[in-house]
Amino acid sequence: MKNILKYLVVGFIFGIVLTKSEAVSWYRIYEMFQFQSFHMYGIISVAILTGVIGIQLIKRNQIKDIKGEAIVIQDKEKGSARYWIGGLLFGLGWALVGSCPGPIFILIGAGFWTVFIVLFGALLGTYLYGLLKNKLPH
Amino acid sequence: MEVIFQTWPWYFSGFIIGMIMMSLIYFGKTFGMSSNLRSLCSIAGLGKRVSFFDFDWKAQRWNLVVVLGAMIGGFVAVHYMSDPSNVSINPETIKQLSEMGIDAPNGKLMPEALFGTQILQSPKIIFILLIGGLLIGFGSRYAGGCTSGHAIQGLSNLQIPSLKAVIGFFVGGLIMVHFLLPLILN
Numbered sequence: 001m002k003n004i005l006k007y008l009v010v011g012f013i014f015g016i017v018l019t020k021s022e023a024v025s026w027y028r029i030y031e032m033f034q035f036q037s038f039h040m041y042g043i044i045s046v047a048i049l050t051g052v053i054g055i056q057l058i059k060r061n062q063i064k065d066i067k068g069e070a071i072v073i074q075d076k077e078k079g080s081a082r083y084w085i086g087g088l089l090f091g092l093g094w095a096l097v098g099s100c101p102g103p104i105f106i107l108i109g110a111g112f113w114t115v116f117i118v119l120f121g122a123l124l125g126t127y128l129y130g131l132l133k134n135k136l137p138h
Numbered sequence: 139m140e141v142i143f144q145t146w147p148w149y150f151s152g153f154i155i156g157m158i159m160m161s162l163i164y165f166g167k168t169f170g171m172s173s174n175l176r177s178l179c180s181i182a183g184l185g186k187r188v189s190f191f192d193f194d195w196k197a198q199r200w201n202l203v204v205v206l207g208a209m210i211g212g213f214v215a216v217h218y219m220s221d222p223s224n225v226s227i228n229p230e231t232i233k234q235l236s237e238m239g240i241d242a243p244n245g246k247l248m249p250e251a252l253f254g255t256q257i258l259q260s261p262k263i264i265f266i267l268l269i270g271g272l273l274i275g276f277g278s279r280y281a282g283g284c285t286s287g288h289a290i291q292g293l294s295n296l297q298i299p300s301l302k303a304v305i306g307f308f309v310g311g312l313i314m315v316h317f318l319l320p321l322i323l324n
Contacts, residue, residue, distance in 0.1 A: 004203055006165065011204035014158050015211020020219060021151030024212070025247040027227050030235070033308075033315035036228040042148030043155065044289060050156025051294025058163070065166040073163065076282065076292055076299035083299050086281025087288075087306020093273025094307060095314035096266065096322075098248075100285040101278060102171035102208060104271070107248070109209025110216035114253045117264055121271020123182075126175040128272070129279040130190030136280065 015106045024106050026098025033095050081137040093125075143221035159291055167200060170287035172278035174198070174205050221245065238323040266322065281306065 021043055022028045032040035057063065058071050065071050094100050097118050099107060104122060107115040129136075159169035177195040185192035225243035232242045240249045250256075257263040278284040281303045283292060289307065292300025 004200075007200045007203040008207040008210075010158055010161050010165075011207020011209075012211040012214075013154065013207075014204065015208035015213075016215045016219070017146065017151050017154045017158070017211075018208070019212050019215035019247070020146040021148065022145055022225055022247065023151070025225055025243070026249055026252065027225055027231070027235075027243050027247075029311075030315060030319075031227045031231045033311045034228075034231055034234070036231045039148050043152040044285075046149050046152025047155040047159070047290050048293045050153050051159055051290060052296070054156065054160040055163070055294050063164075065164055067166060069166065071163060071166070073168070073291075073295050075295075076288075076297045079299060080302060083281050083302035084306050086277050086279070087303035088277070088310040088313075089273050090277025090281055090284060090303075091307040091310020091312075092314045092318070093270045093275075093277055093310075094285070095311035096273065096319065097252075097270030100171070100274065101175060102205075102284075102286055104274070105171070105174070105205045106208050106212035108212075110212035110247075112248055112253055114255060114257055114267065117267040118271035118274070121268040121273075122175055122275035123178060123271075124268075125272040125275025125277070126172075126179050126279050127184060127188070127191075127275075129276045130176075130179065130184065130188040133190050 014102070015109065018103060018106055019110065024099060024103035024110075029095060029098040079138050085137075142219050143223075145224050145226065155290065156294070159286075159294065162204075165200075168287070169291040170201070170283055171205070172275075172284040172287065174201055175275055176279065177202060216247070238320060240323070277310075 018024050023040065023043055028040055031037045055073065063071060099115070099118060101122065104115055104119050108119060162169050176191065177198045180191040180193060180195040222245035224245045225247060227243060236242065240251045252263060281288065283300070283303065285307070288300040288303040293304060
């Protein structure tokens with residue numbers, strides 16, 4: 001139970017911060033891609049900066065995880081086509097409906113019921129990828 | 139108390155998001171939201187038809203709990219921590235949007251024109267939301283991650299594949315906002 005609780009708490013904070021920073025807002029995503037505000041760029045940059053420092057600290061000090069095991073962060077698979085094409089398609093969707101996978105769930109939780117349509121589309125897209133996976137260049 | 143209701147500044151929010159990823163790494167996990175979409179497909183029984191969904195989703199249950207927490211967080215933030223001063227975007231942006239028929243935020247997170255319940259009577263808007271979702275789901279699985287997995291965790295771990303994906307995200311986003319969205323909405 002305690003095991004589950006920590007994930008719930010982390011998720012809860014994630015939901016609050018993404019909502020209160022307005023990173024879940026369609027308007028903020030549009031504004032970002034119009035280069036009309038620094039807000040979203042600031043959020044993403046500081047998150048990455050925090051992560052770079054944190055991960056370097058873990059690697060250099062060989063910090064163990066909560067169970068006392070060595071922390072290993074898997075490298076992403078090598079490749080190009082999947083990242084360029086997949087990334088491009090994702091970006092088109094992200095800017096169209098103004099939400100990425102985390103915010104889709106957060107917005108539904110917040111009571112924006114029409115976002116269920118986006119979630120349904122996202123599940124359909126995930127299914128489609130599963131179907132076509134072996135025919136696509138990676 | 140005031141600070142709870144205002145828009146949270148980027149430096150604070152970015153730091154907390156970074157720390158959320160660090161917490162998950164400390165728990166021996168990774169930061170990635172789109173993987174949950176694959177788990178949901180597997181729970182729906184699609185593993186019987188498509189091998190990509192034939193995996194042990196129960197090992198990913200922790201991530202679904204993160205999502206559940208995030209949904210509760212979204213509920214609390216919207217219902218108990220909001221203020222009409224929120225979403226004060228650039229006036230220039232508001233002007234551009236009104237020319238495309240998108241209402242100004244006035245404290246709302248989402249435009250009524252695209253997400254209000256009246257859109258259920260508009261096949262066009264329903265189609266837009268569906269296609270947007272489809273691109274997000276397909277694209278994130280094809281690229282092997284989304285904003286959390288690639289932009290935050292991947293770049294934090296200095297991964298070149300993630301850099302390619304994130305450049306892809308931004309090129310796609312710029313094409314949509316500058317060229318396609320005006321055509322779609324007009």
